[in-house]
Amino acid sequence: xxxxxxxxxxxxxxxxxxxxxxxxxxxxxxxxxxxxxxxxxxxxxxxxxxxxxxxxxxxxxxxxxxxxxxxxxxxxxxxxxxxxxxxxxxxxxxxxxxxxxxxxxxxxxxxxxxxxxxxxxxxxxxxxxxxxxxxxxxxxxxxxxxxxxxxxxxxxxxxxxxxxxxxxxxxxxxxxxxxxxxxxxxxxxxxxxxxxxxxxxxxxxxxxxxxxxxxxxxxxxxxxxxxxxxxxxxxxxxxxxxxxxxxxxxxxxxxxxxxxxxxxxxxxxxxxxxxxxxxxxxxxxxxxxxxxxxxxxxxxxxxxxxxxxxxxxxxxxxxxxxxxxxxxxxxxxxxxxxxxxxxxxxxxxxxxxxxxxxxxxxxxxxxxx
Numbered sequence: 564x565x566x567x568x569x570x571x572x573x574x575x576x577x578x579x580x581x582x583x584x585x586x587x588x589x590x591x592x593x594x595x596x597x598x599x600x601x602x603x604x605x606x607x608x609x610x611x612x613x614x615x616x617x618x619x620x621x622x623x624x625x626x627x628x629x630x631x632x633x634x635x636x637x638x639x640x641x642x643x644x645x646x647x648x649x650x651x652x653x654x655x656x657x658x659x660x661x662x663x664x665x666x667x668x669x670x671x672x673x674x675x676x677x678x679x680x681x682x683x684x685x686x687x688x689x690x691x692x693x694x695x696x697x698x699x700x701x702x703x704x705x706x707x708x709x710x711x712x713x714x715x716x717x718x719x720x721x722x723x724x725x726x727x728x729x730x731x732x733x734x735x736x737x738x739x740x741x742x743x744x745x746x747x748x749x750x751x752x753x754x755x756x757x758x759x760x761x762x763x764x765x766x767x768x769x770x771x772x773x774x775x776x777x778x779x780x781x782x783x784x785x786x787x788x789x790x791x792x793x794x795x796x797x798x799x800x801x802x803x804x805x806x807x808x809x810x811x812x813x814x815x816x817x818x819x820x821x822x823x824x825x826x827x828x829x830x831x832x833x834x835x836x837x838x839x840x841x842x843x844x845x846x847x848x849x850x851x852x853x854x855x856x857x858x859x860x861x862x863x864x865x866x867x868x869x870x871x872x873x874x875x876x877x878x879x880x881x882x883x884x885x886x887x888x889x890x891x892x893x894x895x896x897x898x899x900x901x902x903x904x905x906x907x908x909x910x911x912x913x914x915x916x917x918x919x920x921x922x923x924x925x926x927x928x929x930x931x932x
Contacts, residue, residue, distance in 0.1 A: 599620070600620060600621060600622050600650060600794045601620040601621055601794060602756055602794055602795065603621075603748065603756065603758045603759055603760060603793050603794060603795070604748075605745055605748045605755070605758075607747075607748065607760065608746065608747075609742060609746070609747040609760065609762060611740065612700065612701050612713075613699075613700060614760070614762070614790075615700075615701045615702045615713055615790070616697075616698060616699040616700040616701045616702060616703065617648055617697035617698055617699050617704075618699070618760075618792045619648075619650065619665065619697075619699065621650070621792045621793060621794050622649070622650050622793065622794040622795075623647070623648070623649055623650070623792065623793055623794075623796065624647070624648040624697070624790075624791065624792035624793075625645055625646065625647045625648070625789075625790070625791055625792075626645070626646045626702060626704060626711055626788070626789075626790050627643075627644075627645045627788070627789040627790075627791070628642075628643070628644045628645070628711075628719075628721065628734070628767075628786055628787070628788045628789075629641070629642065629643045629644075629786065629787050629808065629904075629906075629919070629920035630642055630734075630767070630769055630784050630785055630786030630787060630810075630920075631784050631785060631786075631810075631906055631918045632769060632773065632782040632783065632784035633782060633783055633784055634773075634780050634781070634782055635780075635781060638676075638677070639676065639886065639906075640673060640674060640675055640773060640782065640784075641673070641674035641886050641890075641905065641906025641920070642672065642673050642674070642730060642732075642773075642786075643670065643671070643672040643683075643892075643904050643920065644669075644670070644671055644672075644711065644721055644723060644730065645669065645670040646667065646668070646669045646697065646704040646706065646709075646711055647666075647667070647668040647669070647670075648665055648666070648667055648690075648697040648704075649665065649666040649667075649668070650664070650665055651664060651665065651666060651689075664689075664690060665689065665690040665697070666687065666688075666689055666690070667687065667688055667689070667690050667695040667696065667697060667704070667705075667706050668685065668686070668687040668706075668894075669685065669686050669687075669704075669706045669709050669723070670683065670684075670685050670892065670894055671683065671684050671685070671709070671723045671725070671728075671729070671730070672684075672890075672892055672904060673728050673730070673773065673775075674886055674887060674890055674905060674906045675775070676886060676887050679887060679889065680887070680889040680890075681887075681889060681890045681891065681892060681904075681905070682727065682728050682775075683892045683893075684725050684727075685894050686706050686707055686709060687706075688706060688707065693705075694706075694707060695707065701713050702719065702790075708722075708724075709722065709723040709724075710722050710723075717735070717736050718733055718734060718735040718736065719732075719733070719734040719735075719767070719788070720732075720733055720734075721733075721734065721771075724774055726777075727775075727776065728773070728774055728775050728776075729773075729774040730771065730772070730773055730774070731771050731772045731774075732769055732770070732771035732772075732782075732786075733769070733770050733771050734767040734768070734769050734786050734788070735767060735768045735769075736764055736766075736767060736768075737766045737767070737768050738764075738765060738766050738814075738816070738839075738841075739841060740762050740763070740764055741762060741763040741764065741765055741816060741818075741835070741837055741843075742761075742762050743761040743762060743763060743818065743833075743835060744761065744833060744835070744845070747760050747761060747762050748760065748761075749761035749791070749833070750831060750833065751793075751796055751797060751798070751822060751830075751831055752797065752798035752801070752822065752830050752831050753798070753830070753831065754798070756795045757795060757796065757797065757798055757831075758793065758795075759791045759792060759793035759796060760791065760792050760793070761789070761790070761791045762789075762790055763787065763788065763789050763790075763808065763816070763818060764787070764788040765787050765788075765808070765810055765816035765837075766785060766787075766810050766814065766816065767785065767786040767787065767788060768783075768785065769782070769783060769784040769785060769786050770782070770783050785810045785918070786810075787808040787809075787810060787816075787919065787920065789808065797822065797830075798822070798830045798831075800824050800825055800826075800830055801822050801823065801824065801825070801830050801925075801929070802823045802824060802825040802925045802929045803822075803823055803902075803923070803924040803925015803926065803929065804820055804821065804822045804823065804922070804924050804925065805820065805821050805823065805853050805869075805872070805921070805922070805923055805924075806818075806819070806820040806921070806922040807819050807820070807872075807874065807883065807907070807919055807920065807921045807922070808919050808920055809907075809909050809916075809917045809918065809919025809920075810917055810918060810919060811909070811916055811917035812915065812916060812917050813839060814838075814839030815836060815837060815838050815839055816835075816836070816837045817834070817835070817836050817837075817876075817881075817909075817917070817919070818834065818835050819832075819833070819834040819835075819846075819851060819853075819874055819876060819881075820832065820833055820834075821833075821851060821853050823925065825929060829848070831848055832848040832849075832851035832852075833845075833846065833847075833848065833851065834846035834850070834851045834876040836876065836879070844877075846876045846877050850875075850876060850877045851874075851875065851876055852874065852875040853869075853872055853873075853874055854872065854873040854874075854875075855869030855871070855872060855873075856869075856871045856872060856873050856882070857869070857870060857871035858870065859885075859888040859889075861889070861891045861903075862889075863891060863893065864891065864893070864901055864927050866891070866901065866903075866926045866927045867926065868891070868903040868923050868926055869923065870885045870888055870890075870903065870905065870921075870923075871883060871884055871885060872921065879911065880911065880912070881909050881910070881911055881916070882909065882910045882911075882913075883907045883908070883909055883921055884907060884908050884910075885905050885906070885907050885921070886905065886906035886907065886908070887905070887906075890903055890904060890905030890906070891903050891904075892904050900924065900927070900928075901926075901927040901928075902922065902923060902924040902925075902926070902927075903921075903922070903923040903924075903926065904920065904921075904922050904923075905920065905921055906918070906919075906920055907919055907920065907921045
């Protein structure tokens with residue numbers, strides 16, 4: 564009986580903390596105006612391992628991992644793991660352990676062609692009581708029993724399971740960190756403050772286990788990790804973004820995004836292509852184009868997504884084809900957004916070129932960050 568009361572109290576406190584944190588986010592017109600939060604500036608130099616960890620002086624931050632896995636019988640799977648840290652606008656000077664200073668959110672998704680759809684789930688809690696945190700100094704993020712940890716030797720451990728599916732993965736770097744844009748200062752709009760600090764770790768070698776209906780399956784694969792943090796992110800005219808990160812077959816790495824304007828066109832765009840030797844070719848906004856080649860209408864939200872894309876980066880043409888169409892993730896219970904997040908294959912000059920992930924946001928309602 565005592566154990567049941569303790570467990571009930573713990574879950575009640577967790578529920579209350581989440582509600583408090585969400586209400587604090589809604590109450591604030593814009594956290595970016597808070598003097599305690601730092602702006603993103605172009606002369607900051609990213610340093611490691613410090614910048615692998617959390618940056619609590621900024622409004623929003625995420626660690627985002629996507630990848631392709633393969634079972635022993637050569638069946639493909641796609642996966643996505645994301646941990647978010649949000650700074651709330653209240654109680655920053657409150658010494659109480661119950662003060663909702665930060666909100667931790669996590670998304671877990673598995674694309675399984677055999678199931679014909681995306682399996683996904685989410686969690687959220689306010690930081691505290693060792694139940695949820697994002698620690699500084701190195702990647703160490705926890706939400707309940709879900710964890711993402713970077714070990715001292717540089718490899719990552721992911722442990723995230725639910726009753727229906729889950730992942731236990733080890734991800735080992737095979738290449739150096741890829742600093743996006745201007746040495747990690749990544750523009751997101753025409754104004755200098757519309758930016759983030761942003762680095763990627765492409766071509767992570769993956770081994771581990773996928774769980775489906777509690778049945779374990781050994782997998783291997785390749786993954787892409789993004790870590791990004793900011794205080795003022797999107798232009799007010801932004802509708803959402805289209806993004807792709809791809810591990811190419813020749814060992815090179817491609818990242819492309821565009822931020823769409825509400826009345827059509829784009830607010831900003833960017834691309835980077837890094838060779839296996841480490842040389843990077845950057846592409847300006849006018850050199851980047853996304854052209855839908857096929858759309859899919861979600862039976863869940865009725866949103867229409869351009870799930871197949873033709874992308875131009877300078878003179879290079881890429882074609883993206885989804886592993887399956889139904890890869891929509893509904894996270895309205897945590898981040899308030901619905902987006903399409905899917906495994907895709909890439910071709911270049913009609914030849915297989917690599918595999919990656921395509922993210923499409925703002926197709927249900929405009930995204931606000």
